[in-house]
Amino acid sequence: AGGLAVTLVDIDPVRIAQIAADGLRASVAGEALCSHVPCVAPDALDGGQDLIVLFTKFAALRPALAQACHALAPDGIVAVLANGLDAAGQLDGLVPAERLVIGVTDVAADLRNGIAHSDGSGVVKLGMADPASSARPCGRVAAWLERAGFAVTQQADIRTAVWEKVAFNAGFNALATLADACVRDLDNEPGRRIVGSVLDEVAAVAKIAGVPFDLGSVRARVDAAFALQGGHRPSMAQDRRAGRRTEIEAINGAVAACAQRLGMAAPINLTLTDLVLLTGG
Numbered sequence: 001a002g003g004l005a006v007t008l009v010d011i012d013p014v015r016i017a018q019i020a021a022d023g024l025r026a027s028v029a030g031e032a033l034c035s036h037v038p039c040v041a042p043d044a045l046d047g048g049q050d051l052i053v054l055f056t057k058f059a060a061l062r063p064a065l066a067q068a069c070h071a072l073a074p075d076g077i078v079a080v081l082a083n084g085l086d087a088a089g090q091l092d093g094l095v096p097a098e099r100l101v102i103g104v105t106d107v108a109a110d111l112r113n114g115i116a117h118s119d120g121s122g123v124v125k126l127g128m129a130d131p132a133s134s135a136r137p138c139g140r141v142a143a144w145l146e147r148a149g150f151a152v153t154q155q156a157d158i159r160t161a162v163w164e165k166v167a168f169n170a171g172f173n174a175l176a177t178l179a180d181a182c183v184r185d186l187d188n189e190p191g192r193r194i195v196g197s198v199l200d201e202v203a204a205v206a207k208i209a210g211v212p213f214d215l216g217s218v219r220a221r222v223d224a225a226f227a228l229q230g231g232h233r234p235s236m237a238q239d240r241r242a243g244r245r246t247e248i249e250a251i252n253g254a255v256a257a258c259a260q261r262l263g264m265a266a267p268i269n270l271t272l273t274d275l276v277l278l279t280g281g
């Protein structure tokens, strides 16, 4: 990764052994890649790490950092790239906000037969958990990711990117889960109608929450996903297929809960949350 020393951390001994034996295998824009990156359990991670990137499901963020943070250098940075509202709240007390970078990404990845498939398109948006603190940690993480080949933008107020990404996921993921669908299966009148209504509702909640939100750009990103990521199965639908718990509570459920705290209703997000919970969690 751009000459950077990277160690993967995993909790599944079988997967750690597989990655040691076969390497980390991916297919990016049709090109087969295999990288022999070290992969260890959290307690075997060497100390002095400059950066820990959390890329687990939302509910695993706190345990993942609790298990790995012994290895963080004294001025080390933690970056989160999970979907969902308020990742910083999940990590409360584990890392100071001035060393916590919050990110979102629309780089899509599908795990099939042990190989991560991605078309390679998409951007990582990064910002400080505490917008009042120095942006230097954010700049360092952005530079490292850029060296590794990612397109990165830095945000003065990451809340906007987080809410816009949650809107995108609230629109696609729950529906794809309920319909056991890829993005292209939702590219029809009912699919676009439901996705559009979810976006409108999230935008209304963000507005009352005081978060700047550009509905036009989220709609444009939805159109781009229909055009470019048709074969992608949204991560929540991948979880449902694999029999794993979904992130519905951190996405549509978090929007509905926020609306309730603000004294407003978000019936579409609440109903999608209930439907996903009713059909398997």
Ligand SMILES: NC(=O)C1=CN([C@@H]2O[C@H](COP(=O)(O)OP(=O)(O)OC[C@H]3O[C@@H](n4cnc5c(N)ncnc54)[C@H](OP(=O)(O)O)[C@@H]3O)[C@@H](O)[C@H]2O)C=CC1
Binding pocket: 009, 010, 011, 012, 042, 055, 056, 057, 058, 060, 063, 064, 065, 067, 081, 082, 083, 084, 105, 106, 107, 108, 109, 110, 111, 235, 247
């Ligand atoms: N896939 C995608 O296209 C995109 C996903 N996202 C978001 O990124 C996040 C990660 O998604 P995705 O990669 O799909 O999720 P996956 O479930 O495929 O990968 C997360 C991995 O983290 C492992 N894990 C769980 N707990 C720990 C821990 N304590 N320490 C180390 N590893 C742990 C999981 O293991 P196990 O399976 O054994 O639980 C799993 O292998 C989610 O929030 C998702 O919404 C964002 C953009 C795109």
Ligand SMILES: CC(C)(CO)C(=O)C(=O)O
Binding pocket: 083, 105, 106, 107, 108, 109, 169, 172, 173, 225, 232, 233, 234, 235, 236
């Ligand atoms: C790839 C993307 C952006 C769209 O569905 C995503 O966030 C997900 O799958 O959860």
